[in-house]
Amino acid sequence: FGREQGRHKQAKMAQVPVTILTGFLGSGKTTLLNYILKANHGKKIAVIENEFGEVGVDDALIKTRNANFKDSEVVFDMANGCVCCTVRGDLIEIFKKLQKRQDRFDRIIVETTGMADPAPVCQTFFVDDGVRAFAKIDAVITVVDAKHITQHLDEQKPDGVENESVEQIAFADRVLLNKTDLVSEDELLAVEQRIKAINGSVQILRTQLRADGGRDPAIDLGAILGVDAFSLHKILEAEPDFLSDAAHAHEHDRSVGSVGFRFAAEMNLGKMQNWIRTMMQDKGPDLYRYKGVLAVKGIHRKFVFQGVHMLFDGEFSDEWDEGEARESRFCFIGKNLDRQQITEEFMACTVKDSDRLRFAVGDRVQCKARGGWLAGTVIKVWDEGNPYRVKLDQGDEVWGPDDVSLYITAL
Structure with a gap:
């Protein structure tokens, strides 16, 4: 024993x-x-x-x-x-x-x-x-x-x-x-x-x-x-x-910092991806790391993305649990980050309660596509994170990534 x-x-x-x-x-x-x-x-x-x-x-x-x-x-x-x-x-x-x-x-x-x-x-x-x-x-x-x-x-x-x-x-x-x-x-x-x-x-x-x-x-x-x-x-x-x-004794480079967000808001996915592409072009060498888990308007799954310098990858993952707060988390880490600029531009990608789309399902519109401006009909709003899904008269379907005249106008 x-x-x-x-x-x-x-x-x-x-x-x-x-x-x-x-x-x-x-x-x-x-x-x-x-x-x-x-x-x-x-x-x-x-x-x-x-x-x-x-x-x-x-x-x-x-x-x-x-x-x-x-x-x-x-x-x-x-x-x-x-x-x-x-x-x-x-x-x-x-x-x-x-x-x-x-x-x-x-x-x-x-x-x-x-x-x-x-x-x-x-x-x-x-x-x-x-x-x-x-x-x-x-x-x-x-x-x-x-x-x-x-x-x-x-x-x-x-x-x-x-x-x-x-x-x-x-x-x-x-x-x-x-x-x-x-x-x-x-x-x-x-x-x-x-x-x-x-x-x-x-x-x-x-x-x-x-x-x-x-x-x-x-x-x-x-x-x-x-x-x-x-x-x-x-x-x-x-x-x-x-x-x-x-x-x-460990001292970090003081030019390296982070800017982060965590709040209950949904994102316009197309607008956010366009913004990230612009950030990559303008500050790619100084963007050490950026990552996030986002709530996207019109999507019941979490959007997970990560980036390193000029490389970016994002995908939809599992669904939000019942009762789970649909909040977005995002963090930039890099050199000489402009906190105010990043904050303002990120918040511009959120969908606010006061935001109202210009067009409804059934409205006739014209969209900027590969073949130029093409006529079509709105068949869905907030589809896959985009404000509009449009069926063109020629038969193809396209997304309108943002509710601005650059992409979609009244016919």
């Missing part, structure tokens, strides 16, 4: 493995996390989510895009702060809460903000006695955007400000080189050479996390989970002062 009790106590005291998921803004961390959560690995996972921005969006992206999300996979959200800076105390408090619920999960994943230096996050596991007794780092997994990483590595930072992309690669136990379909083989080899110049011992795994046709990515989760790859000895050899708080 005594031996059995001893074994039970030892099992109860076993440290929970923690995967630290890092990578610059838009590299694909949340996409990877969603894949892990829905994969058939038999593990119960607790997620600690951290975002850099005024409005948290990633927790909604996780739950919206993962239909198999279970109560045992708990998301603790730390928004509006960087886990390596102002909210590390929050991280410790979350570990204390998780310790009381340890029977509900087998492992923990910490997804850091794209602006985080992994060093202070890793340091937490060694400088706090409670965390050290409860959990251990399994591995630091860094997701790298093959298309944009070079410009981030080469970015000139102000004096005293570190390059987060460099730090994220330097601390990686595994690098997932993502978006390999967007660059050539020569470019991939050049990126891998840059990565190895920063971290010569790191294992690089090429991947395409958002595979064509919605297929799951071809990635072996056994190569990134349960690998026991983190080595304090290796870190101390590279950074002897790793355990010193002063060694990891």
